[in-house]
Amino acid sequence: MKMFRTPAFVVAMMLLASPLHADSSLPPAHYAYNQLPDPAQEAKAKALMSELRCLVCQGQSIADSDAELAGDMRALVRQRIAAGESPASIKKWLIGRYGNWVTYDPPLDRLTWPLWAIPIILIVTGLWLVRGRFKRRR
């Protein structure tokens, strides 16, 4: 059994081991790694891709992710932009499937309003706390 502990054997086993989350053997979609020919459309697509969250790697935007599903989502965004669909409509379609989770720019709603309200509440509270100091200076 001693030979199984040699570094060469361990390295060989590591090279043979395949990752658990294997990828498919299909090549990426054309528009996963190719820009749209129209620069204005590509800019719109790029802006939307940067605010859509990758479903596989969860901490990256689909613009940054190399996951296959992110590539397929980039292709979907570019194809729909090329077909004349607005970024807002594509985003709405995806939110309808995956919820606000899929975007880094969630809309204002029942759950997300504190994100906008808390900074204003904190500023007002801060002004209220220091109001005495301004009065004394006068």
Next chain:
Amino acid sequence: MKRFILWTPLAIFFAFVAVFAAGLVKPDNHDIPSHLVGKPLPEFSLPAGTPDVQGLTSAEMRTGKPKLLNVFASWCVPCAAEAPQLQQLARAGVEIDAIAIRDRADDLSRFLGRYGNPYARIGSDPTSSVQIAIGSAGVPETFVIDGKGIIRHQHIGDIRAEDVPDILARLEAAR
């Protein structure tokens, strides 16, 4: 009272530290449920995954009888792990249709030859477009579709032996 107010910012600071420390220990990596549960299955039409099976259209999911829609791939390891459970469900009389994600016909044939074929139909989705349209975030996932084509339930991840009774109960509830 004044002393209490003086300590409040420090208390808030430590509350934030606790939240971030908890996030480091347990990273926020979770299942993403489809928001189409309770809504009709989107329209689609997919060609057959291999020459010896039928393709799949959304119309074939509205047959008046609840069915399973399994999202899988031959390159997906947990999909092989759930194959015996799908066989068991098929033997129990459950009709299972499937969408094969980013797959090749020969890989799929080999997968079915090795793990068995519990599927009535297999549609091939080489661009993940139908997967995205139904709000599926990975493979394997299994949807319970009722007789009218409404998505009633989504099972995320492989179906394990202990999940089979739940799947059967969901199918019964969708009747």
